[in-house]
Amino acid sequence: MSSVEFIAHIRASDGAEQRLVDHLKEVQALAEEIGQKIGLPHVTGLAGMLHDMGKFSHAFQEYIREAAANPENPPKRGSVDHSTAGGKFLLEHFHQGDPITFILTESVANAIFTHHGQLLDMVDVEGQSPFMKRWAADKDISFLQVEQRFLEYMYDLDYMQRYVQKAITELRIYFGNRLKNVKTASEATSIMQKLTSYLTMYVFSALIDADRRNSCDFEKSGGKLHYNSQELWSAFEQRLNNELVEKQRSALPNAITRLREQMSRTCLEKATLSTGIYTLSMPTGGGKTLASLRFALRHAQLHQKKRIIFIVPFTTIIEQNAQEIRDVLQAEDFVLEHHSNVIEESEPREDLSFEEYQTARKLNAAKDDWDIPIIFTTMVQFLETFYSGRSRSIRRLHNLANSILIFDEIQAVPIHCVSLFNEALNFLKNTCQTTSILCTATQPALQYVRHNIKIDGELMENLPSIVEAFQRTTLKPLLKDKGWSTEALYGFIQERLKTANNILVILNTKRAVKDLFEEFHNGDIEIVHLSTGMCPAHRKQKLKEMREKLRKQEKFVCISTQLIEAGVDISFDCVIRSLSGLDSIAQAAGRCNRHGEVALRDVYVINHAEESLSKLPTIKKGGECANYIMKDLQQDPTLFGGYLLSTASMTHYFKNFYQLFESKLNYPIPVLQTTIYELLFRVDTDWNKDYLKGQGRQNPLAILASFRTAFSHFEVIDAKTQGILVPYGEGEELITQLTSREPITDYSLFLKKAQQYSVNVFKHEFEALKQNNQLIVVHFGSLTIYAAKDAAYDEQYGISTQGEAQLTDFIV
Incomplete structure (x- = not known):
């Protein structure tokens, strides 16, 4: 076969073929461009040129042509391994010499092996090496044929040796610049391990983006945003x-404006x-x-x-x-x-039709690469x-x-x-x-x-003087031994309304907010409820209504969770904050007298007796740390510059707060008795030592990170959430479009709209909605979109896990 006969992709729209040699060289060029940003063009370029080397096999060529010829009944996706060959070639020829060369070949090979999945563990917590197992795969004669074709149609071995040497030189500079002033061997080892792990991630990022961009350009003939x-x-x-x-x-021409x-x-x-x-x-x-x-x-x-x-x-x-x-x-x-995250990504199903697969690819492409x-x-x-x-x-x-x-x-x-x-x-x-x-x-x-x-x-x-000059509130702790009941808090708010035209109340849990809201519901005071159970468009409307009320100086109360504390430009006469961390108290105070309308306004800190904080340890412990500082200031008003929210007070608070959570800072994984930090950045763990004493003697590795294990346990939010499209405003139209199977002509626009009409719910809420039959499930190939039924969304509270919501014309 000639090089022309080896192809990388077949375009669905017109059957045009992309030559494999062209794809590899174009991805190499894109990867080099990405690597140049950190001085490693040949390191990332190496991944680009080798990533699809396995497509030089007869098996893959038969597979891709069969898939294009029979879109309704294609061969099983992924049934032909094309990702192992490039990494194997690199390791077999160049995994020798000094540690820098080992690091280069291992990081690039891992990216190549996994460019359609996740990075492999170099060494896992059992002391085994999934990476070495992948290297040992594909021992039959087909690899030798693939290698021969690559060297014939792409680059010869002399070129590869020169290219690899350039990559090694780049890496020497990469590590050398960071180790210039290191004084101890242990510090050097620690820095090397971190740099190596991030290097592998960066190479992986470069390869994935270069490969996807080239494939996308071939499919769609461009579309990248160009700008100077x-x-x-x-x-x-x-x-x-x-x-x-x-x-x-x-x-307003006042001191706050000038500041x-x-x-x-x-x-x-x-x-x-x-x-x-x-x-x-x-x-x-x-x-x-x-x-x-x-x-x-x-x-x-x-x-x-x-x-x-x-x-x-x-x-x-x-x-x-x-x-x-x-x-x-x-x-x-x-x-x-x-x-x-209104769309849930899952592993591609084996029974996808060609049309479903293309639809899934379009939705995937709508997730931006941040370029x-x-x-x-x-x-x-x-x-x-x-x-x-x-x-x-x-x-x-x-x-x-x-x-x-x-x-x-x-x-x-x-x-x-x-x-x-x-x-x-x-x-x-x-x-x-x-x-x-x-x-x-x-x-x-x-x-x-x-x-x-x-x-x-x-x-x-002059930060301390700025903080002092920006004081627009007086902090008043009102902490009771047994805490405030909802009823007592309701009475206190009623009392404050005699002197304040509007009040913002911020509580720590949605349940507490809802209980207080219902306490007001039969009274003659207008109330507004804000919650993360509402979609963004709904919250925007509520905030718009509140700003209009504030402009007209209407009397009302807003009851909210902490979502209103940060980044919401709104100003109340009085704020009441349930006890939490000092940072949250400061943020709440920022919603009071925000523009210095008068000299000072009152912000009250109360402890709510009916809030359940057992599942909110950071709020609970943060409140305890804040309480200690408030007590210290009561005993000695000169501490921390005499101001609860001073720079000195905040630094003292966070030092104590982080000390309380020291065992949590490295992302612990209790089931493995380790942390994600150790999995990625440490070389002195038991499983690494087991590998080095055993398999590592015959198969030495320079990189020992457990990438896949670490990533599989990582969640930013402790309790994972799921996005649900809700029937509020335009959300109803989006749901109708999905359920009626109307064609979606612009997936990017659809996703952008969906962001404004989706709500993130916790796992137990998601399960409750499913159990109560309040969800509509729509599949797009490997992707799933969940939408709430009408009864599951409420004008007052947002998402309702009980399915008893009623969309009404309730006016706040």
Whole structure:
């Protein structure tokens, strides 16, 4: 056979064939481009050129032609292994010599072996090596034929040796730059292990994205968004400056307004700082979204950064901030929101028809790779990019390189992910030339934990004086020995309404919120209920109604879970917060007298007796830590500058808080008696030692990480959630479109709309909805979409697991 007869893909629309040699060389070029961002073009290029080497087999060529000829009855997908050959070739020829060469061949081979799945464990917790087993596979003569064809039609062995040597040289520089000032062997080993694990993830990301992009370009003849980032940043900065001038002109002429403008100007001045990790400790209501964007746009121009990514803990912040940025920058086509999990991804079924498979591919393609200038996403999506192991997530990893990451409300990093988060930021800064800005009014002490980050500076000057000048509230602890009942709290709110026109009440559980809401229901006070049980579009409508009430100075009470605390620009006369962490109390206070309408307003902290916090340990322990500080201040009012929410008080709080959860910071896996941190970054574990003493003597490995095991146990949220499309507003039309099997012509647009009309529910809620027959299940090939029936969604409460909801015209 000639090289022309070996093909990689057959286009479904017209039967056109993509030559295998073309695919391999094009993926190699794309992978080299991705690797160049961190100085490793030949390392990633090696993965690109070898990944589909196995398609040179007669078996694969027969398989792909049969699949195209018989779309209704194709051969079983994946029945011909085309992923082992490239990694095997690399290992057989080059896995020898010094540790750097071992690391190169192992990391690239792992990516090649698994580019249609998840990275393999190099060594698992049983002391076995799934990686070595994969290497040993395919010992029949077909491998020799594949190898011969690759060397004949692609590159000869001399070329490969020169290419591999260039990759080795790049890796020597990669490790050498990070080990320059290391003083001990143990520290060097630790750094090497971390760098090696992240190297493997980066190569995997580069290969997946290069392969998918080339395949997609062949199928769809392009479609990638093209833009000149420097020209874009300059235009955006001018539009932002115009907006800031208008805001300053229309704002209240008081001290708060002047302070906001000063802090924004400071962010602009600090944009000249070098790439690094910085804190931006602006008080709540300080305008950190636009101030951080001001820093980012100038910093991106000065340091040639490729994209700006806002990473937030809650989708409620995305909903508000992304639209604000689109409007300010006039950048509808250049701002991406990515936070939906309304579609559940599962392993492809064996019985897929060709049409179902193509539909599934279109839906998969609608999940973006983050190759766009400005992105709004969640902390969940960010951490999953590194640690979920799913190809769809890790594909985006390389696009974090040479970027600016703005973490909003950084104190919300999940406690069990703290060490993993810190190590990811260290890698992005030191290897990927990525600048990170940690934004919040309540800076966590991430630099004080064991596996910490090095903060390169604080963007705000004279921070204690800024915090003091920004005081707009008086914190009043009202903690009872036996706590507040719902009835007593209702009476207290009624009393406060005599002097306050509007009140915000924030409680820790949905149950407590609902009970208090029902306590008010028969009274003559207007009430608004907010909950994560409502879809984003529903919450937006509620917030819009509340802002109108505040503008008209109507009397009402809002009862909410903590979702209103962060990123929601709204201001109440009085706030009542159930006892929680000091950071949450500070965020709640930020919803009171937000714009300095008067000198001071009251924020009350109460302990709710009827909240069940047994499954919310961070809220419970955080409340205890906050209570200790409040008691200390009562005994000595001069402590922490005499202010509960001072910078000194917050640092003291987080040091104590992280100390209480020290055993949780590395993401423990109790069933394995280890942690994800150890699985990925440590070399002195029992199972590694077992391997080194046994199999490792005959089959030595430089990389010992348990990638697949670590990824299989990783969940950002302790209790996994499932997205459900709900029948609210346009959500009804989307559900009808799905159930009637109307064709979806634009999958990206469909998913974008679905984000606004979906609710994330916990496993027990999901099971209750299924048991009560309140779900509609729609299959798209390997993908599943869940939709709620009409009776499962309520205008007052949102999703109802009992299926007793009634969509009414209830007016708040």
